Amino acid sequence: MSKPATPAVATTAPESRPAPFRRLLKRIVGNSGTLVGGGLLLLIVLAALLGPVFYPQDPFAQDVANRIAEPFWNGGPAIHPLGTDTLGRDYLARLLYGGRISLLIGVLAVSMAAAIGVTLGLVAGYFGGRVDLVVRFLITTRLAMPVVLVALSVVATVGNSLTIVILVLGFLIWDRFAVVARTTAMQVRGIDYVKAARAVGSSHARIIFKEILPNISNGLIVVATVELANAILLEAALSFLGLGVQPPLPSWGLMIAEAKDYLFFSPWLITLPGIALVLLVLAINLLGDGVRDITAPSGTR
Amino acid sequence: MGRFLTRQLLLAIVVAVNVSLIGFAMLRLSGDLAQRIVGPEATAEQVETVRKSYGLDKPLVVQYVDWARDALHGDFGRSFFYNAQVSDLIAERLPVTMTLGLIGLALALLFAIPLGILAAVYAGSWLDRLALTGAVLGQAMPSFWIGLLLILLFGLQLGWLPVSGADDWQGYVMPSIVLGLYAAPALMRLTRSGMIDVLRSDYIRTARAKGLLPAEVVLKHGLRNALIPVVSIAAVQLGLLMGGSVVVESVFSIHGLGYLAWESISRADFPVVQSIVLTLAIMYVGLVFLSDVLNALLDPRLR
Numbered sequence: 001m002s003k004p005a006t007p008a009v010a011t012t013a014p015e016s017r018p019a020p021f022r023r024l025l026k027r028i029v030g031n032s033g034t035l036v037g038g039g040l041l042l043l044i045v046l047a048a049l050l051g052p053v054f055y056p057q058d059p060f061a062q063d064v065a066n067r068i069a070e071p072f073w074n075g076g077p078a079i080h081p082l083g084t085d086t087l088g089r090d091y092l093a094r095l096l097y098g099g100r101i102s103l104l105i106g107v108l109a110v111s112m113a114a115a116i117g118v119t120l121g122l123v124a125g126y127f128g129g130r131v132d133l134v135v136r137f138l139i140t141t142r143l144a145m146p147v148v149l150v151a152l153s154v155v156a157t158v159g160n161s162l163t164i165v166i167l168v169l170g171f172l173i174w175d176r177f178a179v180v181a182r183t184t185a186m187q188v189r190g191i192d193y194v195k196a197a198r199a200v201g202s203s204h205a206r207i208i209f210k211e212i213l214p215n216i217s218n219g220l221i222v223v224a225t226v227e228l229a230n231a232i233l234l235e236a237a238l239s240f241l242g243l244g245v246q247p248p249l250p251s252w253g254l255m256i257a258e259a260k261d262y263l264f265f266s267p268w269l270i271t272l273p274g275i276a277l278v279l280l281v282l283a284i285n286l287l288g289d290g291v292r293d294i295t296a297p298s299g300t301r
Numbered sequence: 302m303g304r305f306l307t308r309q310l311l312l313a314i315v316v317a318v319n320v321s322l323i324g325f326a327m328l329r330l331s332g333d334l335a336q337r338i339v340g341p342e343a344t345a346e347q348v349e350t351v352r353k354s355y356g357l358d359k360p361l362v363v364q365y366v367d368w369a370r371d372a373l374h375g376d377f378g379r380s381f382f383y384n385a386q387v388s389d390l391i392a393e394r395l396p397v398t399m400t401l402g403l404i405g406l407a408l409a410l411l412f413a414i415p416l417g418i419l420a421a422v423y424a425g426s427w428l429d430r431l432a433l434t435g436a437v438l439g440q441a442m443p444s445f446w447i448g449l450l451l452i453l454l455f456g457l458q459l460g461w462l463p464v465s466g467a468d469d470w471q472g473y474v475m476p477s478i479v480l481g482l483y484a485a486p487a488l489m490r491l492t493r494s495g496m497i498d499v500l501r502s503d504y505i506r507t508a509r510a511k512g513l514l515p516a517e518v519v520l521k522h523g524l525r526n527a528l529i530p531v532v533s534i535a536a537v538q539l540g541l542l543m544g545g546s547v548v549v550e551s552v553f554s555i556h557g558l559g560y561l562a563w564e565s566i567s568r569a570d571f572p573v574v575q576s577i578v579l580t581l582a583i584m585y586v587g588l589v590f591l592s593d594v595l596n597a598l599l600d601p602r603l604r
Contacts, residue, residue, distance in 0.1 A: 140312060141319045143589075144582040146544030149562055153327065153574050156566045233443050237548050240445050241563060256446060263449060264457045274446040281441035289437070 027294045034294060037286025044280050048099030057090035059097040059250050064088050068266050085269060086258060094250035095276055101251045102280060105166055106232040110224055112170030113231075117177025118220060122208050124178070125185025135178065142175045148237060155243045165244050169231050176223050184216035218295040225288025229281045236277055252277045309593045313586040320582040321372070324575040325365050334571075377576040382568050387576045390561060395580070397467060398550070398557035402542040404473060405480025410535060413485045414528070417492025421527075422519060424497055432493070436486035444483050444545070448552035451475045465554035476553045483545070484538045491534055495527035529599045536592035540585035 028034055052059070063069075063084055070076035071083040071091070082092040124135035151168045158164055188194060189212070197207050236253030238244030245251035247258070252273040259269030328334070335352035336343075343351075352358050356367060371378070377387035420432040455475060456464035466472050499505060500523055508518045547559030554560070558577055565573040 137312070137315065137319075140316045140586075140589075141323075144316050144320050144585045145323070146547075146578060146581045146585070148545055148547050149559070149574075149578055149581065152547065152563065152566050153571075153578065156569070157327065157330070157571075229441070236443050237445060240443075241548065241551060243566070253443070253445075256449065260449065263453050267453055270446070270449050270453070274443065274450070277443055277446065278438070278441045281443075282437060285437055285441060 024294070028290075031290045031293055033286045034290025037283045037288075037290055040279060040283035041287055044099060044283060045103065047096060048103055051096035052093065052100070055093055055096060057093040059089060059093040060248055061090070062088045063090070068262065068269070070266075071268055071272075074268075082272060083266075083268065085255065086262065089250075091269070091272065094255060095252070095272060098250040098252045098255060098273065099276065099280070101162075101245055101249060102232050102235060102277075105162070105169065105235045105245075106228045108166045109169035109173065109231045109235075110228045112166070113172075113174040113227055114177050114220065114224060116170070117174030117179075118181045118213070120174070121178035121181025121183075122185045122212060125182040126189055126204070126208050126212065128186070132182070135182065139175050139178050142172070145172075147172050147234065148241075151234065151238055152241060152243050155238065160243065160246055162245065162249075165235060165238065169234055173227050173230055173234070176227060177220065180219050180223050181216060184219055185212055188212050188215055218291070222288050222292045222295075225284050225291065229284045229288070232277070232281055232284075306590075306594060306597060309590055313590045317579075317583050317586050320586075321369065321579050322365070324578050325368060328571045328575045329361060329364075372576075372579075377579075378572045380565075380570055380573050382565070382570040382573075387572050390573060391558065391576060391580055394556060394558045394561050397555060398543055398546045398559060401467075401473060401476055401480060401546060401549070401555070401557060402539050404477040405542050406484060406535060406539050408477055408481030409484035409488055409538070410531075412481065413488035414492050414531065417489045417531075418496055418519065418524070418527075420489070420493045421496030421500060422515075424493075429493075432489060436489050439482055439486040442482070444479050445548050445552050447482060448475065448479045448549060451478065452552075467553070467555045467557075472553070472555065476549050476555060479549050479552075480542050480546075484542060488531060488535060488538065491531050492527060495530055496523060499523045499527045525599070529596065532599060533592035533596045536588045536595065537585075540581075540588040543584060544581050 057080070063080070065088070066077060066080060066084050067088040068086055069080045069084040069088075072078070072081050074083075076083050080090050080092070082090075082095065084091055085094065120135050120138065124132040151172060154168050155164055185208075194207060194211055197211050202211070235244055235251065236256075239251040239253035240257045242257065245254050247254065255273040256270055259266065262269055335348050335355065335357050339347050339351050356364060359367075368378075375388050377391070379385070380387055380390060383390060416432050420429040423429055452464045452475065455462045462474055463472050467476070496519075500519070505518060505523055508522045509515075513522075543558070545559075546557055547563050549555070550557045550559040551563050558580070562574055562577045565571075565577070
């Protein structure tokens, strides 16, 4: 609590503006990226959640008579619309199930990273001084460690499971949360409502989590989308290198690795999971960019 | 500027030491090293002999200090797998990874800066939208996947380029393109937003009012300021490219640092892994420091 800082965030809105909700709705509709990204993401999430329920094929069952069956546009068998992989497993079923794995790992790893990063960032920004120095040092150390390499070595050392992959990713991608939470907490801490809370005797923990956190949530949502995309791509890379999701579980990165040797004669085995990855990451990024534009003070780009 | 840079340099050194501590802890926690060195069939006495001769029976702090002293003299120990010093292995592979990273970054800048300037000058036009869409799309594509698609098209179908290895310059083409595509979107967006800010500023309006040619205004007056953040991020990107080289090098079977790390991880050759992580971390910290220096040189306000 040093000098009173000038509030960077407008605290009162002029009365002539339309109701906040309608304004928000208008901004969402006016932002094509948000609509396209949000719609696409909804579609992928629904497909991943409901697809395996409604689509009758088992992603683990091996149809030995139909190994590397062609997809329907190449005249493949009707029971496997997108063909089968090298072990004769239905490719569409594996793609749908792989979506679940990507989303599961992504969401859990990002939640963990958010918990770590936001706590560190808020504490650093709120208290400043020595605490801030320590957190900045932690952030710099984290940034200096090559993510893929460290993740690979930890997974190779500790052992390989879905839980380990999630934990490793969670511990490696918290830095952006910390940076954003720290910066915003520093801006907010001098503003009147925080000082008022302090004056009425609120504890530091209460101020940090009840007063400051809700006010920086917009920025954190944007970071969360960036890191969700990041986590999904990292999981794919780890699985591609053989140290992420383990067979027989389907992960899009692992599916690409398994089909690597069939690149020339059966390229769809590579292109399909790749397209699935691109669409998912694209949807998340578009949505994130859209949220950033919508919640930016000016509301326009 | 001097004080700022001294502080950054100190921070860089402390971070490097910290990463070395983490790497050391990782190595020791990975299991009984003596057992690993002699192999699973060795007798208990053999394990003990090795434990003594490698100094693994000493307290961890002493071990770290010993290791750090050797490391400062360029001695990172011996590989469990190759009959060679880790430092020799790294010295042999580092140039490959560095070349890849530098070419990749150069390609990214060559592509991103002109495109970013055009997108900023014609902000809101179809060209701007195309550039932004391309950037979002580029960021969504996993680099190992692009690598495989390039191999399929240029290596297997057209037969123009070798599908693996980097024995001559042709082997570097596809991996560098993949790295370039990885780095370009962020650099393009940064150039664009920097340029848009600069073009709105007063001194550009003055330059325009003086009647200078538009191209002159943009290139001579605008570019220098717009590029300050781009240059500093480019240095950091190089660190990221080298750190991420494990993916691209494994796709194209290029025997650089990343490939060595990947092989060593699967062989539990931890002295090599630990040293590579440390090398990459030091390079990253060094590049971040370089970017601070560049920033200070380019931006008079920081001097």
